[in-house]
Amino acid sequence: MVNLKINLPEHFLDEEVRCDFTVTKQMKELWAIELDLLAEFDRVCKKYDLRYSATGGTMLGVIRHQGFIPWDDDIDLMMLRDDYERLCHIASQEFKxxxxxxxxxxxxxxxxxxxxxxxxETTAIREVEEKWHYLFNQGIFIDIFPVDAVIDDPDLFQKQYQEAMALRASYTKKAKWSVRYHEGPNPVKNVVKGVVKSLNNSLFKKKYDYLKDYRAFENVCARYNNEETKYLSLLSFQFDNPKHYKTRVGWKNIVYKDFEFMQMPVTSDYDEILTIQYGDYMKMQKVSTIHGGLIIDTNQSYKDYFKNKEKK
Structure with a gap:
């Protein structure tokens, strides 16, 4: 496993059984790297007085297990949009x-x-994306979701939703022909794509045009953030999924609770949030993660993974 800043408790990496589920040494190594990422993230947030909270399966793990759900393989965090934007602004100078x-x-x-x-220095590649050899960073990660206001008027919400989805379709299509370009199994199509990419990036200088639509998409999601709505949600992630709804009042009091050998912040409305998302959340059920299968390597970078794969 790669070197970490945090000090792991003795035997943390040992295989063990939790809730009748075997947590392997490989899973423990993944958790350790994610906890190291969490510690670095927490350091920066405390330095700049930025609020964040666990969300999704991580919040459930905090409350029900005081740590990871035994079969969970990631950490999900959320931030109010203003704090999220501030973090994005200072991130390059803080995260080395x-x-x-x-x-x-x-x-x-x-x-x-x-x-x-x-x-x-690690690898966490989505199985459905492995064959494309995308160039963006594909190291082991923790997720940070921006939280936006859910307008109370259903007609305004529907209009906002339609605008957001139109922009999402637009930037996805544009990105596919520029920064997300990759070679597929059809050589003729690869040549055509290569020519279009070259024209986009050189002659017409449209490589980053999709970012205008991407930013517009984010702005639509944040449209009602200045209004005192009852609910907030992860609109940019799953706009119309009510299971992601959070109460506004929960952010007025964030509490730290045990999470493995560390502490994790959660908004004070965690009971309501978990009930909305999971129903009887203290009843355990094994479900798959939302991002699907991951190819994990805690010993080598995603760049080396692809290089070694090409040699075979």
């Missing part, structure tokens, strides 16, 4: 190698619609 704060602006092509803090 191997830590890399990835957004569409710092590393074009990932199209995640949220930020990820990654360890560049």
């Amino acid at each position: 190698h191997p830590y890399f704060f990835q957004t569409e602006y710092s590393d074009p092509g990932s199209l995640r619609r949220h930020a990820q803090l990654r360890n560049s």
Whole structure:
């Protein structure tokens, strides 16, 4: 496993059984790297007085397990949009190698619609993306989601949703022909794509035009952030999913709770949030992660992974 800044408790990396589920040494190494990322993220947030909270399965893990859900393989965090934007602004000066704060602006092509803090000396490649050899950073990561206001008027919400989806379709299409260009199995199509990419990037200088639509998409998501709405949500991630709804009042009091051998902040409305998302959240059920399968390597970088794959 790569070197970490944090000191791991003795035997933390040992395989163990939690809730009748075997947590392997490989999973423990993944957790350790993610906890190291969390510690670095927390350092920067405290330095600049930026608020954040666990969300999703990580919040559930905090409350139900005082750590990771045994079968979970990631850390999900959320920030109010203003704090998120402040973090994006100072990230490049604070996060140094191997830590890399990835957004569409710092590393074009990932199209995640949220930020990820990654360890560049490791590998975490989505199985569905492996064959494309994308150039953006694909180290082990933690997710950071911006939180925006959900307007109470259903007609305004529907209009906002339609605008956001139109912009998302537009920037995705443009990015596919520039920064997300890759070679597929069809050689003729590869030549055509290469020519179009060259024209976009050289003659017409349209390589980053998609970022205008991407920024417009984010602005639409943040449209009602100055209004005192009842609910907030991860609009840029899954705009119309009510399971991501959070209460505004929860952000007025953030509490730290045990998470493995560290502390994790959660908004005070965690009971309501978890009930909205999971129902009877203290009842355990094993479900797959939202991002699907990952190719994980805690010993080599994603760049070396692709180089070694090409040699085979």
